[in-house]
Amino acid sequence: MKLTIPNILTLFRIVLIPVLVIGFYLPYMWSNFLAAFIFAVCAITDWADGWIARRYGMYSAFGAFLDPVADKLAVAVALFIVVQSHPTVWLALLSAVIVGREITISALREWMAEVGQRRQVKVATVGKVKTVVQMLAIVFLVYRDDVFGLPIFTIGEWLLAVAAALTLWSGLAYLRAAWPAFRGEGRQPGPAASAGAGSDPAAGAGGAENS
Template structure:
């Protein structure tokens, strides 16, 4: 099997792995315990790393496929939205903010489809890329949630981090970036369409 060609090349398989991680993440989050949160953060973190790795390999090996272009952003959105929706009943993120993030994602995906059907490509902005990075930094913190001492368990205050505070800080940064990049995309879309 050649991992550099065909639909089931390695980057696409990594993307599919990210999709397959979603039910595992959701099941772990149903338990709402410190241990389950730790393993959910591990699953989310590994899945997030595949996002970087599949893009890196696709560029390095020059294997950009239609399936990959469709699946990669879809996998990112499904992973992030599954985690954020599951965090709502735990009381770790406000439902209204998750709704606005979800509405932004659906709106931009719809506009991208319209532009694409007209043969117009509106490139993803750096704002959108930063938004994804901040989301994927916030969510593990929100999953870990509790206080951790990050030097081999030694209870030194210097290495003490409340992971919920860490996660919620990056969540709000990601929220601002999400709304900002959504507005930026809307402006670009209407500017291009009006031509």
Template sequence: MNWTLSNKITAMRIILVPVFVLAFYLPAPLSYYASGLIFAIAGWSDWFDGYLARTRGEETAFGRFLDPVADKLLVTVALVLLVEAGFASTILVLIIISREIIIGALREWLAERAVVVHVSQMGKWKTLTQMFAIEGLLLHQDFFGFPMHEAGTGFLWLATFLSVWSGYEYLKGALPEFRRG
């Protein structure tokens, strides 16, 4: 296994998950800012490690495996904590997490059939809106007069819509493989 810089950054994102959980349970309002900051760092590291991998020619099979694991772990843990705290809708979070499980399984099944599935543009927009939603919901209160919780809730609705839409696109793209059996 090749531990490139981008793979190390991805691994750091996984290590940040328990730190994020601990920060989430700090007393409010410290928890809002600490968990929000950690989530923001982890979220930006997702973009940064991908950028490094592409520009430095460091794309590896291990990185292609680890990166979505780190992303899904961080997002799922954050969404579950937000539901537990009463900051996010259970139904919306269930839809988002269900989509992630279904599409993750689909991608694995397609990989076994030697079918390469690239991340769609809609999938990228879905991820970006999820990050904005989670960040707003983590901050939870007005930030310099801006209603972060309300903005986060709006982005969560948008992320849910984009999750369903991009999930549909992936399933539609896999239809020929379904027909082959």
């Protein structure tokens, strides 16, 4: 297997996840800045690997599998450490909505691929907006200190609330798109469907998927 630049960026993002956790809990005044910076790098590489994959056609089956895994791992781990350090019902509920939706949609995509309907659950614009708001919210929550009198953590909480609302909105859009397949109206699984289920390079190869 030949590693492409998008794949290398995705692997780098996964390597940064334990570094994020360690940086967050370092007993230094600048640990919050380090952790926020690391997550920001994760968010930037998430965008970069997708742009490079689309711009230069560097799609691969490995990238299609790995990129959404890296994205969801980074978001879930970041939310876990934020909730652990600020254990409020509000943050726990918002985080549960976001992580729960990611698990649900991942399972939905896998099932839709099995029945040959993977193209019916394309990434919508609201999903892309949700990703941007969510990443910004987590950077603020991880940084957590006020800046020039601005309540960064509180702003992060409200941005996370917006991201959670967009998460539910986009999740319902995916479920609505998949509803005909649930009712048995789509193409049934078979050798041809299985062969074509993962052949769509635009479905997430190398970072093309921001849901």
